Amino acid sequence: xxxxxxxxxxxxxxxxxxxxxxxxxxxxxxxxxxxxxxxxxxxxxxxxxxxxxxxxxxxxxxxxxxxxxxxxxxxxxxxxxxxxxxxxxxxxxxxxxxxxxxxxxxxxxxxxxxxxxxxxxxxxxxxxxxxxxxxxxxxxxxxxxxxxxxxxxxxxxxxxxxxxxxxxxxxxxxxxxxxxxxxxxxxxxxxxxxxxxxxxxxxxxxxxxxxxxxxxxxxxxxxxxxxxxxxxxxxxx
Amino acid sequence: xxxxxxxxxxxxxxxxxxxxxxxxxxxxxxxxxxxxxxxxxxxxxxxxxxxxxxxxxxxxxxxxxxxxxxxxxxxxxxxxxxxxxxxxxxxxxxxxxxxxxxxxxxxxxxxxxxxxxxxxxxxxxxxxxxxxxxxxxxxxxxxxxxxxxxxxxxxxxxxxxxxxxxxxxxxxxxxxxxxxxxxxxxxxxxxxxxxxxxxxxxxxxxxxxxxxx
Numbered sequence: 001x002x003x004x005x006x007x008x009x010x011x012x013x014x015x016x017x018x019x020x021x022x023x024x025x026x027x028x029x030x031x032x033x034x035x036x037x038x039x040x041x042x043x044x045x046x047x048x049x050x051x052x053x054x055x056x057x058x059x060x061x062x063x064x065x066x067x068x069x070x071x072x073x074x075x076x077x078x079x080x081x082x083x084x085x086x087x088x089x090x091x092x093x094x095x096x097x098x099x100x101x102x103x104x105x106x107x108x109x110x111x112x113x114x115x116x117x118x119x120x121x122x123x124x125x126x127x128x129x130x131x132x133x134x135x136x137x138x139x140x141x142x143x144x145x146x147x148x149x150x151x152x153x154x155x156x157x158x159x160x161x162x163x164x165x166x167x168x169x170x171x172x173x174x175x176x177x178x179x180x181x182x183x184x185x186x187x188x189x190x191x192x193x194x195x196x197x198x199x200x201x202x203x204x205x206x207x208x209x210x211x212x213x214x215x216x217x218x219x220x221x222x223x224x225x226x227x228x229x230x231x232x233x234x235x236x237x
Numbered sequence: 238x239x240x241x242x243x244x245x246x247x248x249x250x251x252x253x254x255x256x257x258x259x260x261x262x263x264x265x266x267x268x269x270x271x272x273x274x275x276x277x278x279x280x281x282x283x284x285x286x287x288x289x290x291x292x293x294x295x296x297x298x299x300x301x302x303x304x305x306x307x308x309x310x311x312x313x314x315x316x317x318x319x320x321x322x323x324x325x326x327x328x329x330x331x332x333x334x335x336x337x338x339x340x341x342x343x344x345x346x347x348x349x350x351x352x353x354x355x356x357x358x359x360x361x362x363x364x365x366x367x368x369x370x371x372x373x374x375x376x377x378x379x380x381x382x383x384x385x386x387x388x389x390x391x392x393x394x395x396x397x398x399x400x401x402x403x404x405x406x407x408x409x410x411x412x413x414x415x416x417x418x419x420x421x422x423x424x425x426x427x428x429x430x431x432x433x434x435x436x437x438x439x440x441x442x443x444x445x446x447x448x449x450x
Binding site for chain 1: 328329330332333334335344347348352355358359362363366386389390
């Protein structure tokens with residue numbers, strides 16, 4: 001269940017195209033990404049029913065077809081994904097924020113009911129550690145389920161990092177292994193435009209060409225936005 | 238955006254096909270940033286309509302939205318060819334605001350320009366898929382044409398069976414190497430020109446009429 005609508009909780013399998021026109025159930029266009037191996041969020045389905053208003057309508061319900069995703073040359077192959085064993089298990093939540101962001105900001109926003117699970121290190125096996133780690137992320141994002149990502153938020157997401165002037169991606173690799181792993185996994189699927197840092201973008205031309213919509217990833221864990229080009233238009237002179 | 242839109246698009250495509258002979262072809266001017274696409278679009282528009290299409294600049298990504306000039310009538314060999322010109326943002330795989338800082342731009346402006354340029358590339362790719370009947374591919378003949386972007390775009394254009402004219406621009410500059418471009422895309426005809434100086438525009442117009450008329 002790698003993808004979940006943050007408005008109604010509906011889940012989508014890896015590589016699903018069903019959500020590309022917005023959530024078929026509630027029309028939401030904000031999803032969270034859960035890598036394979038993450039625990040199922042049992043309560044997510046009925047947790048919130050607040051639908052978003054600004055999302056595009058559901059349209060095509062294409063069955064999942066993960067294999068037909070184009071694989072651009074410049075994207076990392078799935079084999080390049082770091083193994084779970086390679087990932088340190090941060091105690092303060094997987095969404096280790098960038099410098100300048102309060103380290104406990106994400107967990108503090110989480111619903112209290114999930115807090116004990118988040119705090120539990122669960123050091124039994126590698127897989128369990130990973131699961132505990134991931135549930136931290138999900139809890140953090142659960143607090144934002146009622147919202148729909150707006151262009152303003154896109155902008156803000158960039159500028160928050162901008163304010164502290166994050167140096168270079170290699171520095172991120174040391175502090176945010178989880179985020180990078182998630183980014184890579186998203187890239188493998190369908191990311192069209194990647195925000196490397198504020199004002200720095202990488203574009204997947206084949207994805208942009210192949211898709212009616214285009215997808216912008218945010219810098220936060222597993223959150224991304226699907227943009228529809230209905231506002232586009234050639235300007236007549 | 239939904240089923241109705243898709244249906245409308247389908248109908249639109251059918252009707253487009255039925256009346257294609259009567260309507261002017263929509264010709265997209267594509268290429269990497271700073272190849273001279275807008276300079277060419279303005280040259281064509283000024284020569285045949287007296288108007289300009291958009292502002293030109295030596296700073297990359299000056300064009301960040303596709304701009305169209307409709308009903309450009311080009312007369313060649315006693316007949317008139319009418320086309321719509323679409324000047325598109327330069328296509329690239331990376332946009333970095335730092336590139337703009339070298340052009341005396343404030344960081345905030347550079348970041349904003351970078352974001353708009355990124356959206357412009359997305360838009361250009363969108364229009365390439367759906368809204369052009371032919372392509373004028375503009376390359377700066379002073380730079381190496383063997384790039385991922387050029388190879389990918391030419392490949393897409395060929396896969397669409399779109400008529401494509403490759404222009405080796407900036408022949409007025411000392412480092413211009415038209416042959417290098419011709420060698421890079423031997424399957425296409427390469428026309429040298431200087432859109433800025435207006436050099437060899439006669440041949441360009443003849444080829445436009447031939448390819449897109």
